Amino acid sequence: MKIKFFALFTGCILFLGALKTSAQKPDMFIANGKDINIEKFNNKILYLMDSIGIPGASLSIIENNKIVYSHTYGYKNFNDKVVADSNTIFEACSLSKTYLVYVTYILREKGLIDLNKPMYQYLEDSRLAHDPRYRLITPLMILQHTSGIENWQEDNNKDVLEIIEEPGKKFNYSGEGFEYLAKVISKILNEPYESYVKRIVLDPLNLKYTLLKFDSVDKNPDFSYGHNLFGKRNEKWISAVPSPASSIHTTSTEYAKFLISFFDKTRLSERSVTDMLTTKERLYNEPGADYYIANGLFTIKNTDDQLVNFSGSNTGFKADMLYSVKNKRGYILLTNSELGIMLSPEINKISTQLPAHVWFNNVEFKNLAFLNSLSIAYRKSDKDQFLKEIGRIVKDTPSFDPEDFEYFVSRLMRSDKATAESVAEVLYKHNEKWPYMLYILGMSEYQTHHNYAKALDYLKTARNLKFTSGNIDTHIASCEKELLTAKK
Template sequence: MNLPILRLGILYYWVFLFLVVIQQAYGQSALTTTEFSRLDQRITQLMDSAHVPGLSIVLIRANKRVYSKGYGITKADSTQLVTPTTVFEAASLSKPVFAYVVLQLVEEGKLDLDKPLYEYMPYPDAAADERYQKITARLVLSHQSGFPNWRKKRESNQLSMVFSPGDRFGYSGEGFVFLQKVVEKITDKPINELMEERVLKPLGMTNSGFVWKSTFNSNYALPHNESGETETKYKPSQANMAYSLHTTAVDYSQFILALLKPTGLKKTTTEEMLRPQSQLPKRFSGSDTLAPGLFWGLGIGIEQTPTGNYFWHWGDNGAFKCYVTANSDRNDAVIYFANGSNGLDFADEILKQTIGGQHPAFGFLGIDWREEVRKQANKRAEK
């Protein structure tokens, strides 16, 4: 056989193989212009049908932000357009960001995930029930503290337990408040200052804060009820790790990228964060039946499905809704924020259009794009 021809054939083979790999990688990491256009049209239809005035979204593919866009308006009776840098309430998307900082303290040996929190700082609000002495940072972050989501009377200094710590999953903002107090105690810093120092500034989340900033005033979304009417805007003066984060879709994508890469935490710590700690019931509202493939890690939800492994969280501050899902195998993610009470109604459809896959979290949350909304959007799409 002619040696130069053989070498040329081998070269062509490797070039062909390289192009195939590149094409496959591109197919997984980016949407085409046509697909982006289709996504734009669909999101507009969904918002219109659900009476959601504004929405901001970011897509990540293979650890890169490939798309960011704002839709609609910041306030129903205004002309200010939502942009990727419009500030929204992150609601419970605050919790994973706090968990990130808690795990930094664990790495530094300042906090033990499995040491009872009362040994760092007694909590008078819960002291009437000795079971609270079993609560650890791990149990708080995986929502097994035994506390309710919120006490019956928010102004009360009495916090009752609903089950023994570690018995089962029970979503609790109260647990995060307790852990927040412990973190402030062991670091001797106000929690807002600590979050700025350890996560917002290092990750370049310059348009985010756990308290209201004057810089938000030029471009922020207002809340809207189910009819699309404007409601009063909450501007926190005190940081609460369960829900007070204000941020943008672009800023929050920086945090998600920090989990995917990972950045700011050791790889082993991030793996522990994304490891199942407790299994979720089929319904958030209450069910004794556990959901296959649905778990909670340390501060964030986990889906293990035949179509891939995902981490996720949702946010619900009433008239503000938000959602994030990331595929930890492909390093893809979608993040969106909405300024309407119905903003979660179409989360399943947005994930279908962007990240794909199966998502048992929707059953847990009771999200199944309302039939009447689906029909309205489909009618509009047919026109």
């Protein structure tokens, strides 16, 4: 059954966010020197959430290094219409990495870690020892995402953790690198990750709702579920062990407190902040602005300001933060939707007004806008109308990114396999040498229709076109086995 278009939140959701004001009228907060009417602001956010299909969000606004407004919108569980509140925790996604960045610089100030010392000299990593280049990797390279380590082991050869770029030479985002750095710090301190992050970060800042892992629904009842492109609730990620790269759960208010502590000079020295924001590699640019990876954070350099940025994606969640070092102003956005970060440009426009066009114009936002258009068409149309719309988009948008359609179909396969198969058929007719669509059609014939001969034809063609994901060799072998069994 299709997810119905979200009912307009404005008239049905209580304003449950934790409202923080500082000598201001209760119906206003100040951002960028302007009075922001809270009711109008919230109505705008709720309208956007409804239009896009975002179930829930936690938002905090920083002005002059103070949290001037925090609010939690919508639902933590859209399927059951369970409303989120100010203490509802969301997955921080890759913003989790910033806690390790913070710890690393505090330890450097104490002389406990050398950012330029090869990591293996602190702790060897058996998963990387097969490649001698791993002995070149330093903590600084991890912070810069220039270690060369692949993002996650399963990205390429799932049996081997690979170094895919020369260490120190080129930006290559790596979650595995942060996992390794966390273990190095554990070795240095002789203390588990959970213990030292709690001691160094959570306890001093009184972050009592922030969790380094989510290991029990019963133990942590006020949490948000993630939701896919179509508003369908995902199963909750339960993990017995933390992932320093991605597993932290928090509220926007608590993350805002943490972010302020990076720059208010109460815990990190000016030298640490300067070094942390020293740029390593320019990733993209527009007139008047450049987007860089720096020594721990992403940063935007404008003519008269430097902005700090970090965003992240977990299954069913998006997170984003933006902060002006000069103006001490920014926002933190945590959402329980794969489309959630689409709120960021409008939040900035109607509140913080930071010069971040180089961030908002990048390919991620363009891809999400395209996915959102597909999602809206799916939710609003019947199947025949939707398939016609897919055909029209393919015909009228010759420059579309094939990976956007592949991502969309992969998500649709989890909730509506019949429609996903039909979309793959439309796209296959557009391009009969599209490996991913051949794979989807092959898996549909194999798993749903049990037409093993047809499945084998699709899957072999996909493999011949260099499609290697999804255990395709295993599926081909299974089809061949089924055909042999049928002959006996």
